[in-house]
Amino acid sequence: MVALARKTLLHEWRRFLSAVVAVGFAGLLQLLQAALVLGIFGSAGVDVTGSAADVWIGYPGTRSVDLGRAIDPNIESRLLMDPAIARVEPFIRLDGDWHGPADSGSESVYVSGIDPRPEGLMFAHALSPDLRARLDEPDAVVVDRADIDKLGVAVGGTAAINGHTVRVVGIGSGLRALGGVNVVTSLATARRLDSDATDAGWPTYLVARLREPAMADAVARRLKDNGGFGPYEAWTATAFARRSALYWMLDTGAGAGVLFLAGAVFLAGAAITGQTLAGAVAGSAREYATLNALGVSVGALRRVVLEQAFWVGAAGLLGAGVLGTALLALARTQDVPVALSLPVVLACAALVMGLAALSGLAALRGLSQADPASLLR
DSSP states (O other), X not given: XXXXXXHHHHHTHHHHXXXXXXXXXXXXXXXXXXXXXXXXXXGGGHHHHTSOOSEEEESTTOOSGGGOOOOOTTHHHHHHTSTTEEEEEXXXXXXXXXXXXXXXXXXXXXXXXXXXXXXXXXXXXXXOHHHHHHTTSTTEEEEETTTHHHHTOOTTOEEEETTEEEEEEEEESSOOBTTBEEEEEEHHHHHHHTTTSTTTTOOSEEEEEESSGGGHHHHHHHTTOOTTSOSOEEEEHHHHHHHHHHIIIIISSHHHHHHHHHHHHHHHHHHHHHHHHHHHHHHTHHHHHHHHHTTOOHHHHHHHHHHHHHHHHHHHHHHHHHHHHHHHHHHHHTTOOOOOXXXXXXXXXXXXXXXXXXXXXXXXXXXXXXXXXXXXX
């Protein structure tokens, strides 16, 4: 019967092609939605994922990296007392108002003040040593290549942030943040841009590199005992990046629409594929009736239909995988924030095969017409 299912698909491929296309299209949409969700909401923690720090220290209860508040710089002393910590450096993150050339208007930006030395932890994965060296220049800034046109200035051009003149000295990649433009500068420049604040110069976060990165969870738990160094909380880099992404995905309501759309795509794909398979089964009713008359049980015929649904799902999954890989590669060349992980890919594949299984069950109704008596009409 399994061989019969495959042979029927090959012989009657035109009849099943629309079902394969429906399953593949639904799978492709699921895959692209998942990649966009992970990419867009994952960019909420680009400061964390683009850096080499193992532990982040910030204001207690901070729910996302962009919601940080200034903390007492004396907390650094507490961190350096821990024998597991090899390096500590401050990170300043503040809101800015960017004014470019007169014809480009203004833009809200995030200013990220980092240690520009080659061994600096912040944006270690996103900035080359050459770009970091350029940030040593007074009032120098680096922006992401995807945002340079939005800011209306080229490399070497000048603009104003919070009324202070800055100069774009380079373009990086992997700096794009969710909800605004990320402008990277040195700690000294960031302090000048924040000169009007009452806690000017205080870091938004302290980031630490450990002698043994595998001890990050234990160190973060140990640091919760602040010992009178002021209010702060410690998170591992992985936990803080996930915390930021989940805040934007769930707590802001932005993810609800995406989840609703994913469910609608799944149901629409199931309905279309189910109807297509049911039509294919109904179109082969006389063949199935003949098999039934020759002694093939209805249960065996059901297994044939379900096997056909499986191969339809597998073919659709293969097409979705090939086309999805090409589209994601194209998206990355255009700086579209997309990301995938193996568990998410496997989940999408499971959804596609589940869609095919539901469609196969719906198509079983067509076997009601496979009555040997119908051959006498």
